[in-house]
Amino acid sequence: MNASFGNKRWMIIIMLTLCYTILYMDRSCMSMSGPAMMKHFNWSATEFGLVSTAFFIGYACTQIPGGWLADRFGGGKVTMIGALWWSLFVFLTPFGSTLGLMVVIRIAMGWGEGVSLPAMTSIIAQWMPKKESGLAQGLSLMGVALGIAAAMPLSAWIIKNWGWQTVFYSFAFIAPVWVVIWWKYGKDKPEQYPTITKEEIAYIRSDQGRPTESAEAVPLTSKDIFSTPSVWTGAISFFCTNYLFYLFMTWLPAYFVRGRGFEMGTSAIYTMMPYIVATFTYPIGGWLADRAAEKFGHNMGRKLFPLLGMVGAGILLVFGSQATSATSAVALISASNGVLCLTMGGYYSMPIVFSPTNAGKIVGLYATCATIGGITAPLLTGIVVDAYGYNYALYLGAGLSILGALILLTSQVKPIVPKANRLNSMKA
Numbered sequence: 035m036n037a038s039f040g041n042k043r044w045m046i047i048i049m050l051t052l053c054y055t056i057l058y059m060d061r062s063c064m065s066m067s068g069p070a071m072m073k074h075f076n077w078s079a080t081e082f083g084l085v086s087t088a089f090f091i092g093y094a095c096t097q098i099p100g101g102w103l104a105d106r107f108g109g110g111k112v113t114m115i116g117a118l119w120w121s122l123f124v125f126l127t128p129f130g131s132t133l134g135l136m137v138v139i140r141i142a143m144g145w146g147e148g149v150s151l152p153a154m155t156s157i158i159a160q161w162m163p164k165k166e167s168g169l170a171q172g173l174s175l176m177g178v179a180l181g182i183a184a185a186m187p188l189s190a191w192i193i194k195n196w197g198w199q200t201v202f203y204s205f206a207f208i209a210p211v212w213v214v215i216w217w218k219y220g221k222d223k224p225e226q227y228p229t230i231t232k233e234e235i236a237y238i239r240s241d242q243g244r245p246t247e248s249a250e251a252v253p254l255t256s257k258d259i260f261s262t263p264s265v266w267t268g269a270i271s272f273f274c275t276n277y278l279f280y281l282f283m284t285w286l287p288a289y290f291v292r293g294r295g296f297e298m299g300t301s302a303i304y305t306m307m308p309y310i311v312a313t314f315t316y317p318i319g320g321w322l323a324d325r326a327a328e329k330f331g332h333n334m335g336r337k338l339f340p341l342l343g344m345v346g347a348g349i350l351l352v353f354g355s356q357a358t359s360a361t362s363a364v365a366l367i368s369a370s371n372g373v374l375c376l377t378m379g380g381y382y383s384m385p386i387v388f389s390p391t392n393a394g395k396i397v398g399l400y401a402t403c404a405t406i407g408g409i410t411a412p413l414l415t416g417i418v419v420d421a422y423g424y425n426y427a428l429y430l431g432a433g434l435s436i437l438g439a440l441i442l443l444t445s446q447v448k449p450i451v452p453k454a455n456r457l458n459s460m461k462a
Contacts, residue, residue, distance in 0.1 A: 039233030042224065043161045047170050049212075049220050050154050053113065054177025056208045057147055059185040060124045061089070063201045064140075065284045066189035066305070069291050070198040079288075081133060083416025086284045088137040090408035092144025097405060100149030101398025104156035108222035109394065112153040117209040120146030125206035128199035151401045156394030159386050160223045163238050165324060167386045168336070172320020172379030179312035179375060182283060186305045254389055258452045265396060267445040268384055269403040274438025275344055275377055276407035278351070278431040282308060282371050284412040289424055294360060304364045308371035315372045319343065320379025332387045333447045336380050343377035344439040346370075348432035355428040374435065388450050 064071075064086060072082050096116075104112045123143035130136030154174065162170040185205075192201045221227045224235045259265060286305045319339055327335030347370045354366030385396035411431070418427040 039237060040231045042227055042230045042234060043166075043170075043238060046157065046161050046220065047173050049216060050157065050174040051177040051180075053117070053150070053154065053209075053212055053216070054174055055181040055184070056117075056177075056212050057120075057150055058178045058181030059188075060120060060143075060181075060205050060209065061147060062182045062185045062283055063124075063189050063205050064089070064127070066186050066287050067193065067198040067201055068284075068288050070193055072288075074198070075133070077133070079416040079419045080413070081416075082288070083284075083413040085133070085136050085140060086412035087409050088140035089144040089147075090280070090405050090412070092141035093148040093408060094144075094402050094405040096145050096148030097152055097402040098395065098398035101152030101156065101394035101396070101401075103149065103394075104153035105392060105394040109153035109155075109157035109160070110216055110220050110222045113150050113157075114213045114216060116146045116149040116153070117213050118146075120144075120150075121206045121209040122146075124202050127202040148401075148405070152394045152398040155382060155385065155397040157222060159390045159393035161238065162386075163240065164332075164383075164386060164390070165328070168320040168323035168327070168379045168383040169317065170320065171382035172317040172323075175320075175375075175378050175382065176313055176316040178378075179309040179316055183306045183309035183313065186287070186309070187303065254392055254450055254452060256395070258450060259389065259392055259395060260399070261453050262388070262450050264445040264447065265388060265399065265450070267441055268381070268447070269400045271340075271344075271438040271442035271445065272381055272400045273403040273407045274434045274441065275340070275374065275381070276404035277411045278347060278374060278407075278435045279371075279404075280408040280411040281415055281427070281431040282367075282374075285415050285419075285427070286367075292424075294363065304360070307364050308368040311368045311372035312375035315376040316378055319376035320383065322376070323380035323383055326380075327383075336384050336387060336447045337442055337445065338380070340377035340380045340442055341439045343373045343375075344435045344442070347374035348435040351428055351432040351435075355425045384445075384447050387447050392450075 068082055068086075071077065071085075072079075075081075077085070100112055100116070120143050123139055123146065126139050127136070127143070130139045155171070158167065158170050158174065189201045192198075192204065224230050224238055286308065290304050322339050323336055325335075326338045329335060330338065350366050350370035350373065354363050354370055357363040357366055381400065382397065385393045385400065388396055414430070415427045418430060
């Protein structure tokens, strides 16, 4: 972070971290309210899994369109509209009096949140040089862990004193405050920021491959991007990572209450721990991805810690499921989530290497595959829990995490070459 010519780019990252925090507070309050909602509506584990999955169905629908809109019209505009939309449906959640109506409300909420992640990556791609992209992504994604960690005890306190419905009513008003902050202080591109120095703009642009790198000298089409095999193997690997991530996010409170027999207040404290650990591993993982890319090149450097993190997360989760004491179980599961989140800075910096001017679209694909993990993990976990118990559900998540590491090995993280150039190279 060079202060000699200004650090306005890091002010933008702070605002995005805050947005991620609010986004995940609004998203994860459902999981913390889960036990109370299951009792109130007399839902089975499978039915609660369906409601949790409904959000991700809506979320998946707007990932790629959100990235396209952000690349075209600006990530800030897209994120502000999404924040106001999802806040409305957070507020409406307690009005889901039937299972069908609740599913519709959660799908609609997912539409608003779905545009936000690729839109924020599009902003980062505009504001950050490649060599700082991993750290920038890690710092912004730190808001994910902060949001979940904050939502857990706050939700438990609100539920205890005012009931689960009040969680949704109160959380719905946080994102509109962020919209006002971004509207006043945020900008989609550094050139739009009134007080940024020319030196900082030059520093940012000099390491984004425009227009000196041949891969960026020729504009890329959607066909160029989506016909690149490594874009897809990276995205499929990211599905595996996020299956486990969303298993943790949607089922840890219920697992600690029903699978381990903890009280709600104790469960809230224990559920915080994996995300307190992740608060540190998100930025550390991003920083390590940048350093590894300097030493080994973008291909191996951006993949190294995602590979180690996914394998480590799977192994630690298996040990955690077998732990006989509460302390050991929480420690091992927290470590599992921590090393899983170590992967995120590397993953989210890969699209910026593929093409900084199309990062929103590529992250849209990554996020769509991640969201398929969000769709399948809550529902499939509920089915496995009803049929076989919690341990087998955790084994499945661990196995998919390790499988994701094997898939990522096949990906080549390097600037995308237009399809016509690839064909000409093959003919030559």
